[in-house]
Amino acid sequence: MPKKACPKNTYLRDGIYWARFKVGGVEYRQSLRTRSERVALKRLAVLREQVEDQAVYGIAGPVGWPDAVVSWSERASGSLGERSYSRYLCSLRQVRAHLDSLSVQEVTAEVLKELIKTRRRAGVKNATIRRDLTAISSVLDNAADEGWISDNPVAGLNRRRIVPEKTVRIVLPQDASVALVFERLPDRIRDLCEFTRETGLRLDEATSLRHAAIDRLERTITVEKGKGDKVRVVPLTAAAEAIADRQPRYIGKPWVFWQGKGERIVGVSSRLGGFMRRVAQKAAREGTEFHPFSHHDFRHLFAVEYLRSGRGSIYDLQGELGHGTITVTERYLAFLTPDQVKAAKSLVAQRGAQTPRSEAASTA
Structure with a gap:
């Protein structure tokens, strides 16, 4: 059976449509988060308009948190060590319920502070929350590199004060x-x-x-x-x-x-x-x-x-x-x-x- 031809400026990855196009000589790739060709074409048109607005007027359109994670993953999988990459992915899975419905532009310091409070109420240890913030920060650094946000909000948090590390007392085994x-x-x-x-x-x-x-x-x-x-x-x-x-x-x-x-x-x-x-x-x-x-x-x-x-x-x-x-x-x-x-x-x-x-x- 011949391979299904994709509409112009799209391609399939594991059955999901992705956008691939150039604006101003720069290639853009982003998941369209759908298996439907019709929906993919609509989202492609919106995405391309946002990118062109950004290129011409400096206006960045909203980029979903899941897309920001995918973009980060493509870069991080080759630059981070295997263990670090796996640890980051584990943290990012834990915070999906808090961030998946947001655009990366909506992930502000206040949103992160609320995430910290929610994780604490759930009984999550401070050390784990700090690891989660490190993973989130890595995704936001990539988003800043892509031009989707101007600053990484995690950098403005005083993590030592908000999520203090507990000093574990050393007791030698007898x-x-x-x-x-x-x-x-x-x-x-x-x-x-x-x-x-x-x-x-x-x-x-x-x-x-x-x-x-x-x-x-x-x-x-x-x-x-x-x-x-x-x-x-x-x-x-x-x-x-x-x-x-x-x-x-x-x-x-x-x-x-x-x-x-x-x-x-x-x-x-x-x-x-x-x-x-x-x-x-x-x-x-x-x-x-x-x-x-x-x-x-x-x-x-x-x-x-x-x-x-x-x-x-x-x-x-x-x-x-x-x-x-x-x-x-x-x-x-x-x-x-x-x-x-x-x-x-x-x-x-x-x-x-x-x-x-x-x-x-x-x-x-």
Whole structure:
């Protein structure tokens, strides 16, 4: 069956009509948001008139929020990292109910403030709302580049005041509580927790670790997709190598930590939480002490032990953890003695980075 011919200045994408025409030598492409040829032609005529008015008189016609998102997506999918792009899309899906009925010109600071209030009333956390605003801001930046709006209204919001970030207090996991949970964990989940404690990797970084990223000759681990899609290299200790080596390889799959038929392991936090709840319930019945912890707490423990042992300075630790600013890393100084703080802040801090923690413990 021959392919359906589209009317002039239109084309089909997944059954939806799109406009494509030039005004003043500039090509314009925009979804007409219809599967009907008749409706598409009407919308094309209106759109072309708006674009010509803008080109001649500087008058920008209304551009729907969904069209602004499509335009942003075409540019962002090639410029953002895969994880960042997926995170932005997730946020944009969450705010569709608030913005889809508006034109991009109608998305004002007041509209955004009302969106924030509504999301808060729904019980959404501030950190999530801040991520939503970042995604919205990215779409509005693109709209400004396209000439649809003059300014990005998100830029005028004081996000620190309107959506303050909550400072999470760091509590280090206690050995006795960790032992109670570890004795119940499946081997692979326990190994993943121990690997995080030994390397300081984030959970997502550890679960996406490939065998090829471990260089036994150079004694390094390459974190291929850290936070913000940044790459960094961290030392491979003897203990971390031993944990990686005892993971059975699934033929044809790259992951160090895997499940099922070689798929990347998922749901670690929820599974760890399930075992922890059972341990906590048993401890409560028996009247014994138990302090809950999260998988991320092993990263905190790595950081504190790194500084306490003199493996490197606070600046070395910043690099190993992949922190964007030293301020974030400096939170761990609160767990040190004055002498340890002095050493950690010095560029010539005592270094034992080539001596794995497990070896240091055996010689203590």
